[in-house]
Structures are given as structure tokens and as C-alpha cells.
Amino acid sequence: MSDMEKPSTSGESASAQGSDGVTRRDFLNEITLGALGIAGLGSAIVTYQYFSPNVLFEPPTTFRAGNPGLFPVNSVTYLQDQQVYIVQTTQGFYAVSAVCTHLGCITAWHPEHDMIECPCHGSKFKPDGAKIEGPAPRPLPHFSITLTADGELLVDKLQVVNPVQVLKV
Ligand code: FES
16 A cells, blocks of 8 residues: 555545645635635624614705805806806895706706706796796796895705795895
């Protein structure tokens, strides 16, 4: 009998032992421990997510639009980050939503046409948000606009107001 065919003292044949001395049993134990570790980590992550509060962080609906002096009389100013037009006429200020009442596209102010236009399906609105033409079912809503104690314009996008309501400064 040669050395290669001799059973080892641990009961495993020499062919089950790698050249670096790792047995098949050791190898399978390592694989099993690794798999259990990965499964345990995965279930810990899922458990942590389950118990974490499901909070939705939304941007504030009230914002300062700045000093009234920034807006010339008879102007329409688009505030991109708020998707609101600040309009000043000789009557006063109002804040108009830039979100089209048809399917929610963002409209654009076109001073050359003196109109707010929707790029999606062609709805057109006057600077005060009144609908001129197109599939939009309603005019653009007006939001509450007031002055802060320190004299800045304050718009509340949660409060839709009657379009005849303007802020006189
Ligand atoms: S989304 Fe504005 S016209 Fe359709």
C-alpha cells in the first residue's frame, strides 16, 4: 500500500485533504458559517428597516419670495425652485401656481405673447392664471401671499385663495 492510499488518523482519506491541509469538512463548515452570516446580516437589516419610522420628508409649503421691491410693477417672475409665478400689477401682488391644471406639466411664462403657456398640450393662460385655451380644465390656482413682519413676501402653497384677492404693498 502506498502513502497516497493510506487512511489518515482523523478517518478521512488523504485525497479529502487539500495541499494546504484544509479538509473537505473544514471547507464545508466555512461555507456554512459564511452563508449563515450573510443570512443573519440580511435579516438584521430587514428588521432594522421594519422598526425604523417611515417618515416622508416633504419640502415646506411656505416660502419667502423676497422683498416686494425685487418685482417691478406689471411683471411676472417665475420662481423655479417653488414652481410659482410672482405677479405684480398696479392692483398689487399675487402668487400663481406654475403647475398646469391639465396633467401637471410645468408651464412657462412667455412675455412676447403676454401668456403663460404649457409645453405639453398647449394650454394657455393669462398672467393672472385665467385659462385662454387648451385642454386645461381650470385656471392656474392662486396661493396665499402676505407680508412677513420684516417686510418680505410670504407665499403659502397650501392655501389656495380667490384670484381677486391681491396683496397691496
Ligand atoms: S399638461 Fe398642460 S396642457 Fe396638458
